Amino acid sequence: MTDNHNVDQTLAALGATTAEQVVSNFAQVRARFDAEAGANSSDVAQWNAFLVAWTGRKSGVLTKITDNWLKPATPELKRAVGQELNQLKAHIDGVVKEKQAAIEAAAEQAAAARDQIDLSLPGIEHTIGSRHLIRQTYDELLRIFGAIGFSVVEGPEIETPYYNFEALNIPEHHPARDNMDTFYIEGARNGDLLRTHTSPMQIRTMEKEKPPVRIVVPGKVYRRDNPDATHGYMFHQIEGLAVDTDITFCDFKGTVDYFARAFLGPKTKTRLRPSYFPFTEPSAEVDATCHVCGGSGCRVCKQTGWIELFGAGMVNPAVYGFVNYDPERLSGFAFGMGVDRLAMMKYGVTEVPLLFQNDVRFLRQF
Numbered sequence: 001m002t003d004n005h006n007v008d009q010t011l012a013a014l015g016a017t018t019a020e021q022v023v024s025n026f027a028q029v030r031a032r033f034d035a036e037a038g039a040n041s042s043d044v045a046q047w048n049a050f051l052v053a054w055t056g057r058k059s060g061v062l063t064k065i066t067d068n069w070l071k072p073a074t075p076e077l078k079r080a081v082g083q084e085l086n087q088l089k090a091h092i093d094g095v096v097k098e099k100q101a102a103i104e105a106a107a108e109q110a111a112a113a114r115d116q117i118d119l120s121l122p123g124i125e126h127t128i129g130s131r132h133l134i135r136q137t138y139d140e141l142l143r144i145f146g147a148i149g150f151s152v153v154e155g156p157e158i159e160t161p162y163y164n165f166e167a168l169n170i171p172e173h174h175p176a177r178d179n180m181d182t183f184y185i186e187g188a189r190n191g192d193l194l195r196t197h198t199s200p201m202q203i204r205t206m207e208k209e210k211p212p213v214r215i216v217v218p219g220k221v222y223r224r225d226n227p228d229a230t231h232g233y234m235f236h237q238i239e240g241l242a243v244d245t246d247i248t249f250c251d252f253k254g255t256v257d258y259f260a261r262a263f264l265g266p267k268t269k270t271r272l273r274p275s276y277f278p279f280t281e282p283s284a285e286v287d288a289t290c291h292v293c294g295g296s297g298c299r300v301c302k303q304t305g306w307i308e309l310f311g312a313g314m315v316n317p318a319v320y321g322f323v324n325y326d327p328e329r330l331s332g333f334a335f336g337m338g339v340d341r342l343a344m345m346k347y348g349v350t351e352v353p354l355l356f357q358n359d360v361r362f363l364r365q366f
């Protein structure tokens with residue numbers, strides 16, 4: 001706080017009889033002001049009290065100078081005192097504005113420092129997941145077939161025996177029904193069931209669509225296997241079906257070759273082994289040369305040089321009878337792939353349970 005008493009003494013001690021004395025008196029007052037302004041500008045309360053002491057209307061220094069120096073001044077000195085007083089006021093004004101701005105800026109800075117959020121603390125980590133290996137493999141397989149004009153359709157996981165068996169040329173007492181250990185919804189052998197393969201969608205599609213048909217069907221399928229390293233009770237398939245007026249066995253083999261090269265690499269070769277499915281004739285198992293050793297034999301292909309890819313064949317004309325397609329005019333091929341198997345084979349996964357435990361340390365590798 002400014003020492004008013006001292007200023008008063010200064011004012012009282014300074015009598016002016018000449019213009020030079022006036023100038024020197026004001027210079028002293030001004031020096032005092034500067035010194036006090038410097039000493040009082042760091043604290044807002046102090047600064048405000050200092051302002052009142054100097055510029056307050058009632059008894060501020062400027063008022064006192066007006067009353068004690070200007071008003072009683074002789075006519076010869078009045079002009080000099082007035083001029084000096086105005087200059088002093090202007091000086092004080094300037095300094096006050098400057099200090100005021102500095103004080104406000106400092107106050108703002110202090111408030112900002114107070115409100116600052118401490119970003120140095122460790123935040124909550126949100127780990128980002130990855131696409132599941134099965135999903136990635138689905139996308140890859142569907143893309144490969146999409147590129148040659150197959151469109152994707154999906155169907156129900158709960159099926160009727162008609163679509164899952166009968167219309168696929170697997171009649172009631174056909175042994176193939178026993179091979180596909182089936183989950184029946186109500187336990188009854190001729191009631192609704194969990195589809196054992198995606199092939200029912202061949203029938204559902206041909207019932208609805210006129211030829212040509214070119215579809216792939218991704219989906220879950222269910223079989224009553226005892227779960228072990230290579231079996232679960234649910235797995236994933238992609239069904240394929242192409243039917244048109246002029247599809248030959250060459251188209252079938254060409255599509256198989258295209259697929260094997262796209263999925264396993266451009267050097268891959270394929271072979272067909274005779275097989276049996278009631279809904280294809282002839283039927284085949286498609287093998288590809290091993291993607292690890294290239295066919296010379298290794299641990300992955302169990303020294304055979306070949307990897308089993310999927311089951312397939314030319315659509316059995318008996319199937320066309322169930323969907324009112326003309327077997328004289330139409331022909332086609334079909335295939336059914338195990339997505340889990342293909343994913344495990346390509347990415348070197350040896351245990352089926354790993355695909356379902358969803359341990360992030362496993363999933364992150366792909």
Ligand code: PHE
Pocket residue numbers: 196197198199239240277280311312313334335336337
């Ligand atoms: N549906 C057969 C299976 O699950 C695979 C298959 C589909 C075979 C289409 C031939 C044609 O084993």
